[in-house]
Structure formats: C-alpha cells, structure tokens
Amino acid sequence: MQISSVNDVKIYNLSHGKSLPEVRNIQRRIELIQDFEMPTVCTSIKVSRDGQFILATGTYKPRIRCYDTYQLSLKFERCLDSEVVAFDVLSDDYSKLVFLHCDRYVEFHSQHGHYYKTRIPKFGRDFSYHYPSCDLYFVGTSSEVFRLNLEQGRFLNSLQTDAVENNVCDINPVHHLFATGTSEGRVECWDPRVRNRVGMLDCALSIQGLPSISSLKFNGSLTMAVGTSTGQVLLYDLRSSQPLLVKDHFYNLPIKSLNFHDPLDLVVSADSKIIKIWNKDNGKVFSSIQPQTNINDVCIYPKSGMLFTANEDPKMNTFYIPGEYMALGPAPRWCSFLDNLTEELEESPESTVYDDYKFVTRKDLENLGLSHLVGSSLLRAYMHGFFMDIRLYHKVKSMANPFAYEEYRKDKIRQKIEESRTQRVQVKKLPKVNKELALKLMEEGDDEAELASRKKKGKALPSILGDDRFKLMFENPDYQVDEQSEEFRLLNPIVSKVGQKRKKKLRLLAQQAAAEDEEEPEGRASSEEESSDDDKSWVEEVREQRRLLRQEDRDRRRQERKEADRNTVLQPQFYQIKAGEEFRSFNDMARKQKLQKASLEDRLKLEEQSGTSNVSDTAVGSKQLTFTLKKSEQQRKQQQAEREHHQERKKLRRSAGHLSSGRGRGWGGGRGRGGEEEEEAGTEEGGLGRSQGLGSEWTAEAFLAKSSSKNLFVLL
Incomplete structure (x- = not known):
C-alpha cells in the first residue's frame, strides 16, 4: 500500500506492493482482491449494478475475468476469440454480457458462458444499450449507427449521421436521449422514439484546432461532458450550445474516460497519463492520481471513495480516497475494514519503508566482503546498488572493522579538543593541502582587515579559510592544485593579474580612506587606461604560456619517437637471406678474374667442393648471385643407379690394346686422340676425349654428374 497526498487529499494505492524492497512491502501490502490482475494488459473494467461483481477484459490471450467482492477472489475466467473493444453488463449481475470485438463480431454471454455471436457491417468502436426498447446502438468506422434489437433478434433500420466516422456514444439515463461523438468534433443527438436527429453540437468551435470526440458521458437530465482528442473536457447544458466550463489536462492526450461523482459534484476525467478530479462548477482541482503505467479505463465503485483503473500493465490498480472532510466517500461494504485501517495510519504514521534498510553500492559490498550475496534474497537490486537490512549491515560492519x-571515539575527542582550542590565541598555521593558496588568502584577508580597520564603518569580507563550505579544499588531498597542469598554467596569468588588480584596488581604497578629498594628480593615467594595459599584459602572458605548452608537447613527442626508435628491433627485409651464404661483395674483382682464368675443370671442382653454383651477368652491373642447388629424391636415386651401372661396366670391360687404330669416337660425339687408354675412354667409357681449347680430360661420369645439376657449358 502506498500513501500519497495531492492538494491535501490522501490517496491510498491498495494495489501497490511490488516495489523495492519487496520483503518490507510484503509486511505492509494489502491484497484487497486475490489475483486482481491480467496476464499482460487490462483494456476495460466495469462494476455490475448490484455492486457484487467486478468484470475486466484484457489480453493476452483475450479474456474476461469476473471477481466476486463478497469472496474477494476470482469467480471465473473465460477466454475469447479476439480482443474486446468495448463491453457492457446488461443485467444486475454477470448473467448477461455483451462484447464488441475488434473483428466486427458481437458476442453475447449468459451465466453459463457463450450464448450467441453475430456480426455488424462495419468495424465498431463503441456501443450503448437502450433499456426501454432493448436496442443496441453500435458506432464505428461508418456514418451509420447500427441498431440490433435483442427482443426481436434482428437488425433494425440504421441511423444516418452527417459524420464520416463515429467514435463514442452514450444514452441519457433519464430521458434516454442518444448522443454520438464524431471524428469531426461534433455531437449529434437522436430521439430513439421517432429515430430523428433532434440537435447537433459543434464542440470544435469552443477550442482551438480540429479535435475529434474521444469520450462522452451524461449526468442527470441536462448535463453532458465531452472529452476531446487534444486533452480538453467540455461541460455542456443541453439547453445551450456554449460550454459551461472547459478543463484542459495540458498533456495533449485523448480523454479516455469520464465519470461523475454526484455527492461532491466532481468530475473524474482521465487520459493515458493522469486522472484528474475537479469540481464541475468552477473547475478547481480536488486531487489527481498519476499511476506508473498508462491508463486505459477508469471505473468508480458506486457510492464509495474507491476507483479501479485498467492499465498497460498486468496489475489493475485500486485507489481509495478516505477522510472526514475531503473524501470521495466511505469504503464499500465488502471492504469496510479499510476505514479503520486508514484511521489507524493517520493516528500513528509509520516510518518510511527505507528506514529499516541500508543502500549500498557494489564497491561497499566488496569492502565488506559481501559480494557473494549478490543475487540472493538478502540483497535487493535497486538502480546502481542494493538494499540490505540495516541490522545485517551494522553486524557486518562491526565484524569487518x-x-x-x-x-x-578518538575522532570525537579530537574534535572537542580542537573546539576548546579555538578560545585560545590563534597562531597562523598553514594547512597540509593547498598551502600556497591558503597563504595567498591569508595575505588578502589581512589586507582587507587592515583596510576595514582604517574605515570606521567598513567591514571585512568573510575569508574562504573560515568558511565550512570550503574546508575540504584544504583537508582532502584530492583537491590539491596541480601547478604543472595545462589548465593551471593557462589560468594562472589571469588569476595573478586579478590578484594584482585586487591589491591595487585595496591600496587605492586605503589612500581614499586616508584622504578622501584628495584629487587625482594631473598627468596620471586613468584607471581605464591602466586596466587596458593590464589586459594586454596578461594576454601576452597567456600567449607565452600557450607557446611554451606547445613547445613542451613537441619535445615530448620527439623524445617518445626517439625512445620508440631505440627500442625498435629491425626485421630482415625480403632480399636478405636468413640462412646460407650472404651476398658477396661486388668489389672482389681479383677473385673473379682468377676464376675466369682457371680452366673449366678447376672451376667445376671448386663448385663441387662448395656445393654452390655462380651465375654472373655483366649486363646488370656485374652482380653475382650465389645459390645452393637442391636435388630431388628422384634425381638422387637416378644418379645412384647410374653410378652402380658404371661400376659394373668397369668390372666387365675388356682391353683394346690389340687395335691398331689410335683414334676413337668419344661418347656424345666428342673426338679423342691417343693410345689404348684414350681409345678405351672414347669407346667403352664414353669419355669426351680431349676437346680443342680445353686443358683437361673428362669422363662420361663427371659429365653426367654435372648435367644432372642443370649446368650448361659451351664446349669450344
């Protein structure tokens, strides 16, 4: 239960109880009707004429719930096929119900449940029941007003209006005048006895803009209240076309509900944000209720101070406004204990719900060692922290420290001693924090005190050092002024010049106090000229400070780059060889010439020993590249097989000494000369023989070894 007071009127929210801290609210919560809520949203709510049953429609799924006030609980629940736009109770109890659905269907329910279902030609928005003729009047997205007679069980001739669409309708309970509110801002009145229009009221002429009619309600035989889509309520006397009173909600939201409270001559109007209760004679506000969620419908329990609201929330709110003088009425008979309860609360007001709880942040929980309690029932999350029981907090606090x-106790004793010392002779003592600032303020205070002492009627200004509002500036180290910061250095020239002006002003005032009649000597610069010179000087100082700051910033960045270069490890580039021989020097011309003069046999032997091959190209600047040739596994196997084959041939070869000819054809087309050994080399071994221009002999085995390495030689 939540108590609020608006315009000295106490309003009790009996449905309030699930806010924080929840444990405390369970002790104070009043569950007036059990399960008085919807699964998702409640759209409309009504009370039967006998006052025993409260019926509400909602979603999702679309349903109707009936609550028995004598049992304070849910009586029955029925699910529907589609959402309910409007419904009405035709009988004194819940035995005859009519529902207008959003899909144009009109559904009738009896005491046992669903009874009949029919359909209207256009989508409906509202309907009213005419008791003398048993006619249902349906208005909606059409200019016609459809009539369904429940006694005959058939549709009758429709009423043709001048409007494009009709939003709401109502029937006067005294003389049964039927009125419909249009989307053009007009109210058309019809006599059901003759089915003729008896009057038209243009409400848009009384207010600015082109509002449509969003709600309509009769009170007595002559009073009618009209709610507009722009948030105004107009009270009319049926005998006049001018409104008696125009009440604005100032929210520019459509008026969704209108009710009259006859005992106090009040009007209860509601839009989606607020419920306003005001006097219908002068428009003076009696009270107002602003729920936490948007409002869909408002229903006043007859002859009582209780009202129900259907909200965009599962819970349906119940408000009660009691009191001896300023009250809507007593509590209903089925909950008469509310009067005694509210009287006790007024006599002995209880402490607020947060007195027994301590608000702690997550950092406080870490300091107390209670982080493991997050998520348990001992801590209730709220905003950026948690609520915990004050007794638990004190117990843990005493254990932690x-x-x-x-x-x-020592701190209090120290404070008492310091207070007693204030009566003694005070010695100027600089604080631990911001000593320079304190010294400057002391000097300025002394100058002002000296000036005030010279003037008889003067009074020194209070010092910042003696002001309790600024004492943390000289006690807390977090307030220490950093004189090396950029902000201070840019502001210091201005502050220093202001201090110099202040001292100069004090000196001038002191001179004026000494000799008030003394005039300014001739040739002396005026104060305005001096101030302009001072302004130029401190502007130059600020520019100089800016220049120094920029220079320091450049030096700092330069030093950072040097440190970064010093700590940078150079990575090898793509042209650098990480393994094997590196590039040889381009200037080693003597070694190159020596290799060029050597024979092919010597150069090949050197290459066999080093396992490398050199390629020289004089066309690109005599650059030399050294690389290592890698043989595949297949090439190595082929060479091994060739070597084994030649070894077998050597074992099986025959001497050719008996041949007379000393000249043989070498292997591969080479021509050999010499004796028997040369013939054997030329015929059987397949040697190259001695070529002209070469200074050594070569065997076929050596040639095959070099040819497999993909080296090409030109034999001259």
Missing part, C-alpha cells in the same frame, strides 16, 4: 567505534 572491530575498531571502528574506537576510531570514532
């Missing part, structure tokens, strides 16, 4: 009381 058992000497807290001793420290508190």
Whole structure:
C-alpha cells in the first residue's frame, strides 16, 4: 500500500506492493482482491449494478475475468476469440454480457458462458444499450449507427449521421436521449422514439484546432461532458450550445474516460497519463492520481471513495480516497475494514519503508566482503546498488572493522579538543593541502582587515579559510592544485593579474580612506587606461604560456619517437637471406678474374667442393648471385643407379690394346686422340676425349654428374 497526498487529499494505492524492497512491502501490502490482475494488459473494467461483481477484459490471450467482492477472489475466467473493444453488463449481475470485438463480431454471454455471436457491417468502436426498447446502438468506422434489437433478434433500420466516422456514444439515463461523438468534433443527438436527429453540437468551435470526440458521458437530465482528442473536457447544458466550463489536462492526450461523482459534484476525467478530479462548477482541482503505467479505463465503485483503473500493465490498480472532510466517500461494504485501517495510519504514521534498510553500492559490498550475496534474497537490486537490512549491515560492519567505534571515539575527542582550542590565541598555521593558496588568502584577508580597520564603518569580507563550505579544499588531498597542469598554467596569468588588480584596488581604497578629498594628480593615467594595459599584459602572458605548452608537447613527442626508435628491433627485409651464404661483395674483382682464368675443370671442382653454383651477368652491373642447388629424391636415386651401372661396366670391360687404330669416337660425339687408354675412354667409357681449347680430360661420369645439376657449358 502506498500513501500519497495531492492538494491535501490522501490517496491510498491498495494495489501497490511490488516495489523495492519487496520483503518490507510484503509486511505492509494489502491484497484487497486475490489475483486482481491480467496476464499482460487490462483494456476495460466495469462494476455490475448490484455492486457484487467486478468484470475486466484484457489480453493476452483475450479474456474476461469476473471477481466476486463478497469472496474477494476470482469467480471465473473465460477466454475469447479476439480482443474486446468495448463491453457492457446488461443485467444486475454477470448473467448477461455483451462484447464488441475488434473483428466486427458481437458476442453475447449468459451465466453459463457463450450464448450467441453475430456480426455488424462495419468495424465498431463503441456501443450503448437502450433499456426501454432493448436496442443496441453500435458506432464505428461508418456514418451509420447500427441498431440490433435483442427482443426481436434482428437488425433494425440504421441511423444516418452527417459524420464520416463515429467514435463514442452514450444514452441519457433519464430521458434516454442518444448522443454520438464524431471524428469531426461534433455531437449529434437522436430521439430513439421517432429515430430523428433532434440537435447537433459543434464542440470544435469552443477550442482551438480540429479535435475529434474521444469520450462522452451524461449526468442527470441536462448535463453532458465531452472529452476531446487534444486533452480538453467540455461541460455542456443541453439547453445551450456554449460550454459551461472547459478543463484542459495540458498533456495533449485523448480523454479516455469520464465519470461523475454526484455527492461532491466532481468530475473524474482521465487520459493515458493522469486522472484528474475537479469540481464541475468552477473547475478547481480536488486531487489527481498519476499511476506508473498508462491508463486505459477508469471505473468508480458506486457510492464509495474507491476507483479501479485498467492499465498497460498486468496489475489493475485500486485507489481509495478516505477522510472526514475531503473524501470521495466511505469504503464499500465488502471492504469496510479499510476505514479503520486508514484511521489507524493517520493516528500513528509509520516510518518510511527505507528506514529499516541500508543502500549500498557494489564497491561497499566488496569492502565488506559481501559480494557473494549478490543475487540472493538478502540483497535487493535497486538502480546502481542494493538494499540490505540495516541490522545485517551494522553486524557486518562491526565484524569487518572491530575498531571502528574506537576510531570514532578518538575522532570525537579530537574534535572537542580542537573546539576548546579555538578560545585560545590563534597562531597562523598553514594547512597540509593547498598551502600556497591558503597563504595567498591569508595575505588578502589581512589586507582587507587592515583596510576595514582604517574605515570606521567598513567591514571585512568573510575569508574562504573560515568558511565550512570550503574546508575540504584544504583537508582532502584530492583537491590539491596541480601547478604543472595545462589548465593551471593557462589560468594562472589571469588569476595573478586579478590578484594584482585586487591589491591595487585595496591600496587605492586605503589612500581614499586616508584622504578622501584628495584629487587625482594631473598627468596620471586613468584607471581605464591602466586596466587596458593590464589586459594586454596578461594576454601576452597567456600567449607565452600557450607557446611554451606547445613547445613542451613537441619535445615530448620527439623524445617518445626517439625512445620508440631505440627500442625498435629491425626485421630482415625480403632480399636478405636468413640462412646460407650472404651476398658477396661486388668489389672482389681479383677473385673473379682468377676464376675466369682457371680452366673449366678447376672451376667445376671448386663448385663441387662448395656445393654452390655462380651465375654472373655483366649486363646488370656485374652482380653475382650465389645459390645452393637442391636435388630431388628422384634425381638422387637416378644418379645412384647410374653410378652402380658404371661400376659394373668397369668390372666387365675388356682391353683394346690389340687395335691398331689410335683414334676413337668419344661418347656424345666428342673426338679423342691417343693410345689404348684414350681409345678405351672414347669407346667403352664414353669419355669426351680431349676437346680443342680445353686443358683437361673428362669422363662420361663427371659429365653426367654435372648435367644432372642443370649446368650448361659451351664446349669450344
């Protein structure tokens, strides 16, 4: 239960109870009707004429719930095929119900449940029941007003209006005048006895803009209230076309509900944000109720101070406004205990719900060692922290710091001693924080005190050092002024010049106090000229400070780049060889010439020993590249097989000494000369023989070894 007071009127929200802290609210919560809520949203709510049953429609799924006030609980629940736009109770109890659905269907329910279902030609928005003729009047997205007679069980001739669409309708309970509100801002009145229009009221002429009619309600035989889509309520006397009173909600939201409270001559109007209760004679506000969620419908329990609201929330709110003088009425008979309860609350007001709880942040929980309680029932999350029981907090606080009381006691004793010392002779003592600022303020205070002492009627201004509002500036180290910061250095020239002007002003005032009649000597610069010179000087100082700051910033960035270059490890580039021989020097011309003069046999032997091959190209600047040739596994196997084959041939070869000819054809087309050994080399071994221009002999085995390495030689 939540108590609020608006315009000295106490309003009790009996449905309030699930806010924080929840444990405390369980002790104070009043569950007036059990399960008085919807699964998602409640769209409309009504009370039967006998006052025993409260019926509400909602979603999702679309349904109707009936609550028995004598049992304070849910009586029955029925699910529907589609959402309900409007419904009405035709009988004194819940036995005859009519529902207008959003899909144009009109559904009738009896005491046992669903009874009949029919359909209207256009989508409906509202309907009213005419008791004398048993006619249902349906208005909607059409200019016609459809009539369904429940006694005959058939549709009758429709009423043709001048409007494009009709939003709401109502029937006067005294003389049964039927009125419909249009989307053009007009109210058309019809006599059901003759089915003729008896009058038209243009409400848009009384207010600015082109509002449509969003709600309509009769009170007595002559009073009618009209709610507009722009948030105004107009009270009319049926005998006049001018409104008696125009009440604005100032929210520019459509008026959704209108009710009259006859005992106090009040009007209860509601839009989606607020419920306003005001006097219908002068428009003076009696009270107002603003729920936490948007409002869909408002229903006043007859002859009582209780009202129900259907909200965009599962819970349906119940408000009660009691009191001896300023009250809507007593509590209903089925909950008469509310009067005694509210009287006790007024006599002995209870402490607020947060007195027994301590608000702690997550950092406080870490300091107390209670982080493991997050998510448990001992902590209730709220905003950026948690609520916990004050007794638990004090107990954990004493365990976490058992000497807290001793420290508190010593601190209090120290404060008492310091207060007693104030009566003694004070010695100027600089604080621990911002000593320079304190010294400057002391000097300025002394100058002002000296000036005030010279003037008889003067009075020194209070010092910042003696002001309790600024004492933390000289006690807390977090307020220490950093004189090396950029902000201070840019602001210091201005502050220093202001201080110099202040001192100069004090000196001038002192001179004026000494000799008030003394005039300014001739040739002396005026104060305005001096101030302009001072302004130029401090502007130059600020520019100089800016230049120094920029220079320091450049030096700092330069130093950072040097440190970064010093700590940078150079990575090898793509042309650098990480393994094997590196590039040889381009200037080693003597070694190159020596290799060029050597024979092909010597150069090949050197290459066999080093396992490398050199390629020289004089066309690109005599650059030399050294690389290592890698043989595949297949090439190595082929060479091994060739070597084994030649070894077998050597074992099986025959001597050719008996041949007379000393000249043989070498292997591969080479021509050999010499004796028997040369013939054997030329015929059987397949040697190259001695070529002209070469200074050595070569065997076929050596040639095959070099040819497999993909080296090409030109034999001259």
